[in-house]
Amino acid sequence: MTQSSCLCGANVITYSGVPELKFKCHCANEGKLTGAAPFSLNFITSTDTLQVVKGELKTWGFVVDSGNFMTNHCCGQCGSLLYRTSSGFPGKMAVKIGCVDDEDLLRTFVPEVEIFTRNRPSWVPAVEGAVQNWTDFGTGEGPKEAVEAK
Numbered sequence: 001m002t003q004s005s006c007l008c009g010a011n012v013i014t015y016s017g018v019p020e021l022k023f024k025c026h027c028a029n030e031g032k033l034t035g036a037a038p039f040s041l042n043f044i045t046s047t048d049t050l051q052v053v054k055g056e057l058k059t060w061g062f063v064v065d066s067g068n069f070m071t072n073h074c075c076g077q078c079g080s081l082l083y084r085t086s087s088g089f090p091g092k093m094a095v096k097i098g099c100v101d102d103e104d105l106l107r108t109f110v111p112e113v114e115i116f117t118r119n120r121p122s123w124v125p126a127v128e129g130a131v132q133n134w135t136d137f138g139t140g141e142g143p144k145e146a147v148e149a150k
Helices: 030-034 103-108 143-149
Strands: 002-005 012-015 021-025 040-046 051-054 058-063 069-074 081-086 092-096 113-115
Touching: 002 081, 030 040
Parallel strands: 021 113
Antiparallel strands: 002 012, 012 051, 021 040, 040 092, 058 069, 069 081, 081 092
């Protein structure tokens, strides 16, 4: 099982399986979500084994450009965003790499795809070898096809 936790430690989640897709998102929301970087690092995995083993995550959401509803799952105390789910990708979650507690996964994480590169600041270089998508995952079909296009 892989574990993620919030900054204050009030919330801990576990899940299993390997990341299905590692991606860097440059959407306009990321700077506001992080309060710093104009991008985020994430991986897609199944929600099948997701367990909240400590705490109670708060959720909030909104409709994104694709028309899907994006739900954010975060700590109600410190505000750490642990993962996101989308109505467009049922049974999947985008885990925020900054909350992952697995040191090996953190050290070896390299995005396979970058999305919303139209928003990437000029001082942020493209990830070498990663598929570059001007908007979402490129084909309009989702993360699976982005990997197959690579």
